[in-house]
Amino acid sequence: METLNVIKKSIVITFASIILACGAETLAAIVFIPAFTAGWPVVGVPDYTINLQSDDEGLESGVIFGDESNHPTDADKQFNTLDGSFNGLNIEFTINRPNDVKMKYTGKMIPISDENHTIIRMELNSSEGALVLGSE
Incomplete structure (x- = not known):
């Protein structure tokens, strides 16, 4: 005993x-196990959206895919495919833009809480600068 x-x-x-x-x-x-939604508004750019999807939703890590759409002033930032991955709160993806330009974004997903893993915001960086997805 x-x-x-x-x-x-x-x-x-x-x-x-x-x-x-x-x-x-x-x-x-x-x-951490994320829960994705499809359309993510880009903070500070009206009507500009990044669409993310995953067949691995509900898992701790996996593959994501989607596209960027509706940029109000930049035609090169419309209807481009993207692919990437997530691991816990970390996320990265590459957007495939015209003229073989590949823009890689890396950053963190922000959940509602430690108990509710629904993502409400993503804070990303690239050579183009910071990009925040979600609500203001």
């Missing part, structure tokens, strides 16, 4: 040590 208690204590101490070593954000990213 005493051996069993020592084993239980060791497991609790090990798990607590992992949480402290990784930090809460890292641990949340390890167990």
